[in-house]
Amino acid sequence: MKSDLDRLMEERGFDALIVYGPAEGNAPLRYLSNGAKVTHATVVKKRGEQPVLVVGGMERDEAARSGLPIVLDTEFNFHQHYKDTGDRFETTLRMYVEMFEHFDLSGTVSFYGISSPGAALVFLTELGKRLPHVTLTGEATRSIFDEAGITKDADEIAALHTVAERTNAVMAETIAFIRSHAVEDEQLLKEDGTPLTVGDVKRQVRARLLYYGLEEAHDMIFAIGRDGGVPHSRGEENAPLELGKAIVFDLFPRDPVTGYFHDMTRTFSLGYAAEEVQHAYEQVMQAFNAVMDELAVGQPTARYQDLVCDIFEEHGHKTPRSEPGTTEGYVHSLGHGIGINLHESPTFREHSEDILAAGQVFTIEPGLYYPDKGFGIRVEDTIYIDPEGGIHSLTPTPKDLVIPIP
Amino acid sequence: MKSDLDRLMEERGFDALIVYGPAEGNAPLRYLSNGAKVTHATVVKKRGEQPVLVVGGMERDEAARSGLPIVLDTEFNFHQHYKDTGDRFETTLRMYVEMFEHFDLSGTVSFYGISSPGAALVFLTELGKRLPHVTLTGEATRSIFDEAGITKDADEIAALHTVAERTNAVMAETIAFIRSHAVEDEQLLKEDGTPLTVGDVKRQVRARLLYYGLEEAHDMIFAIGRDGGVPHSRGEENAPLELGKAIVFDLFPRDPVTGYFHDMTRTFSLGYAAEEVQHAYEQVMQAFNAVMDELAVGQPTARYQDLVCDIFEEHGHKTPRSEPGTTEGYVHSLGHGIGINLHESPTFREHSEDILAAGQVFTIEPGLYYPDKGFGIRVEDTIYIDPEGGIHSLTPTPKDLVIPIP
Numbered sequence: 117m118k119s120d121l122d123r124l125m126e127e128r129g130f131d132a133l134i135v136y137g138p139a140e141g142n143a144p145l146r147y148l149s150n151g152a153k154v155t156h157a158t159v160v161k162k163r164g165e166q167p168v169l170v171v172g173g174m175e176r177d178e179a180a181r182s183g184l185p186i187v188l189d190t191e192f193n194f195h196q197h198y199k200d201t202g203d204r205f206e207t208t209l210r211m212y213v214e215m216f217e218h219f220d221l222s223g224t225v226s227f228y229g230i231s232s233p234g235a236a237l238v239f240l241t242e243l244g245k246r247l248p249h250v251t252l253t254g255e256a257t258r259s260i261f262d263e264a265g266i267t268k269d270a271d272e273i274a275a276l277h278t279v280a281e282r283t284n285a286v287m288a289e290t291i292a293f294i295r296s297h298a299v300e301d302e303q304l305l306k307e308d309g310t311p312l313t314v315g316d317v318k319r320q321v322r323a324r325l326l327y328y329g330l331e332e333a334h335d336m337i338f339a340i341g342r343d344g345g346v347p348h349s350r351g352e353e354n355a356p357l358e359l360g361k362a363i364v365f366d367l368f369p370r371d372p373v374t375g376y377f378h379d380m381t382r383t384f385s386l387g388y389a390a391e392e393v394q395h396a397y398e399q400v401m402q403a404f405n406a407v408m409d410e411l412a413v414g415q416p417t418a419r420y421q422d423l424v425c426d427i428f429e430e431h432g433h434k435t436p437r438s439e440p441g442t443t444e445g446y447v448h449s450l451g452h453g454i455g456i457n458l459h460e461s462p463t464f465r466e467h468s469e470d471i472l473a474a475g476q477v478f479t480i481e482p483g484l485y486y487p488d489k490g491f492g493i494r495v496e497d498t499i500y501i502d503p504e505g506g507i508h509s510l511t512p513t514p515k516d517l518v519i520p521i522p
Numbered sequence: 523m524k525s526d527l528d529r530l531m532e533e534r535g536f537d538a539l540i541v542y543g544p545a546e547g548n549a550p551l552r553y554l555s556n557g558a559k560v561t562h563a564t565v566v567k568k569r570g571e572q573p574v575l576v577v578g579g580m581e582r583d584e585a586a587r588s589g590l591p592i593v594l595d596t597e598f599n600f601h602q603h604y605k606d607t608g609d610r611f612e613t614t615l616r617m618y619v620e621m622f623e624h625f626d627l628s629g630t631v632s633f634y635g636i637s638s639p640g641a642a643l644v645f646l647t648e649l650g651k652r653l654p655h656v657t658l659t660g661e662a663t664r665s666i667f668d669e670a671g672i673t674k675d676a677d678e679i680a681a682l683h684t685v686a687e688r689t690n691a692v693m694a695e696t697i698a699f700i701r702s703h704a705v706e707d708e709q710l711l712k713e714d715g716t717p718l719t720v721g722d723v724k725r726q727v728r729a730r731l732l733y734y735g736l737e738e739a740h741d742m743i744f745a746i747g748r749d750g751g752v753p754h755s756r757g758e759e760n761a762p763l764e765l766g767k768a769i770v771f772d773l774f775p776r777d778p779v780t781g782y783f784h785d786m787t788r789t790f791s792l793g794y795a796a797e798e799v800q801h802a803y804e805q806v807m808q809a810f811n812a813v814m815d816e817l818a819v820g821q822p823t824a825r826y827q828d829l830v831c832d833i834f835e836e837h838g839h840k841t842p843r844s845e846p847g848t849t850e851g852y853v854h855s856l857g858h859g860i861g862i863n864l865h866e867s868p869t870f871r872e873h874s875e876d877i878l879a880a881g882q883v884f885t886i887e888p889g890l891y892y893p894d895k896g897f898g899i900r901v902e903d904t905i906y907i908d909p910e911g912g913i914h915s916l917t918p919t920p921k922d923l924v925i926p927i928p
Contacts, residue, residue, distance in 0.1 A: 141547035174754040195846035227640030234633030234660015236642035254640015349583040440601035
């Protein structure tokens with residue numbers, strides 16, 4: 117959690133962190149600025165000190181919502197440097213040199229946020245030459261923010277609970293919405309007699325997300341039959357909802373106020389299920405329940421991916437362990453941490469080194485995929501480990517394969 | 523436009539471009555992949571050749587929508603490298619080395635997309651050591667994508683037209699929605715007798731954006747009185763709508779299908795306007811109209827910022843030219859290009875070197891800001907220059923300051 121940052125900086129030998137870039141998709145900026153809606157900002161955090169938000173004058177009101185100390189970027193004389201040089205790259209370099217002086221930064225400074233990778237390469241390489249007494253660096257794998265974010269503090273857990281409740285409400289309402297339709301020739305029909313489509317359902321879902329103050333930061337998945345067999349296929353807008361076909365509905369909205377996500381998947385079949393689908397569904401639920409029974413603080417996450425591979429391989433399915441890169445059978449890892457990022461640590465991959473701990477929030481989402489047989493199945497809850505090590509699903513929506521159509 | 527990329531690569535000495543990173547906020551990825559909704563992808567474009575999309579197997583269906591050739595990242599042996607090294611950083615480096623061989627990349631390769639800046643620094647520095655025959659670089663200022671995107675092709679203009687029409691419809695409907703409320707003691711009231719607030723209006727706007735299939739990629743501004751005097755203040759959720767106060771409504775949604783934005787601002791005052799506001803509004807409209815009368819292909823954009831500073835300074839206001847960094851008077855630049863980014867080239871700053879040309883789409887948005895006097899004013903249209911040099915506003919919504927309340 118956030119309070120771990122100073123300890124992690126010490127462990128990794130960082131004297132300061134700098135986060136820059138636009139706000140969109142900038143999780144470290146959001147994390148440090150407590151959700152203030154600035155469009156562009158730089159955060160400077162020295163070890164043992166509070167982060168400071170550096171913003172343009174136009175952003176000062178929004179920046180104040182962060183509760184952090186604020187420095188206006190006019191401090192660093194953009195206009196003078198630009199007048200002197202006529203060059204934006206050179207101007208930015210000189211402003212950064214001034215900013216390093218202003219904050220008295222020294223030692224090792226590690227950079228985060230959002231940038232074009234090539235732009236970062238040329239900018240930080242050149243800045244490093246201007247600041248020979250400072251080491252500029254970064255983290256290409258598990259960063260200090262990934263590590264801090266792996267456990268959540270009480271404010272974060274509260275935010276995750278409220279987005280969970282609302283997401284489950286939208287899931288339940290969507291199923292009720294689908295069930296409210298008439299059926300003719302195995303198809304669901306709208307009032308005007310035309311087929312209910314994936315696009316219609318998604319529009320309804322979006323209206324309900326809006327009602328609950330949630331946003332669709334990444335497109336939901338509502339995929340029928342073969343489309344559900346390709347895990348990241350979003351579903352065809354014009355596909356009609358038909359009885360007896362497996363529908364994978366993966367919903368992962370964000371609360372725009374807090375920035376936190378929920379992630380849940382249900383697979384259902386309207387009216388009845390094909391025998392093959394029913395059979396595979398039972399195996400997915402067997403895997404899901406086996407994992408839930410075994411989750412415990414102190415256990416390596418990789419163990420659960422192994423457990424699910426054991427179960428699926430016993431049933432004759434390919435897995436990423438038996439056949440790396442397979443696109444049939446069980447084709448992904450078991451879950452992922454969730455918070456201010458939809459996907460974060462801990463990971464539940466075969467080689468993951470993460471260990472379950474109190475304060476973690478993550479998904480468990482086994483699935484089986486047979487696009488050539490025309491179906492996919494995934495069941496996913498978001499799980500929370502409380503400070504006493506208790507395991508809680510934040511996703512109470514029932515897991516019934518067959519949704520009776522009245 | 524996109525067809526300029528090969529020429530620009532030649533001019534800048536780039537033999538290949540690589541775009542990587544998550545899709546969210548990744549304009550170059552969206553630009554090159556024609557809007558396909560992959561969550562994570564790498565695009566490799568060699569000079570004179572079509573871009574190629576490199577994706578994981580789970581993304582292959584969405585990737586196919588790009589119409590581009592696709593290579594699955596399993597080609598580069600993630601699993602084998604990970605097995606050999608047990609290290610994700612080393613694995614990624616080895617995959618990239620294989621990818622460079624696969625595409626036979628040589629000469630100078632420039633990187634774009636989304637990354638943590640520090641991660642990009644350490645990754646590309648190390649990759650450069652593994653590929654001594656290739657120069658890895660990037661662009662910290664006006665990039666090749668900025669330069670190509672400054673003019674739009676016919677598909678882009680069509681996308682910008684449709685998002686413009688729908689945004690203007692939402693603006694008109696929002697004004698009608700506000701007008702539908704009863705007034706008591708200078709406040710607008712909802713049916714339950716409580717005051718209509720900024721939050722209520724924003725919820726209505728979001729519902730209408732949804733209806734038109736638009737998304738709020740960045741938060742809209744609906745700011746009353748003093749809040750409108752700080753250009754980037756989003757507005758207080760609980761502020762009631764009152765007669766006679768200037769309201770700045772800046773709406774800039776994105777079409778999630780095409781990825782293109784519209785950007786427009788109207789300032790209005792309900793029922794009547796304060797004399798001071800009326801006076802300042804007339805000066806803003808004088809500046810707006812003066813610019814519109816003068817816009818012409820071949821003119822430097824900086825000229826228009828100058829023109830607006832002339833007008834405002836004549837009226838006794840501070841400007842960024844007379845007082846750099848001012849937070850009172852005219853406090854920003856006149857406009858910005860708009861397309862797959864909300865803010866792109868051309869810029870309309872004092873020192874901008876951009877020249878107006880056919881195919882450009884940009885905003886014109888003069889404003890006056892007096893937070894201490896309790897108001898701000900901004901009027902903004904999105905403008906398109908057609909292939910014959912004709913100047914068109916894509917923002918037909920009327921520019922009346924006073925909205926009569928029936």
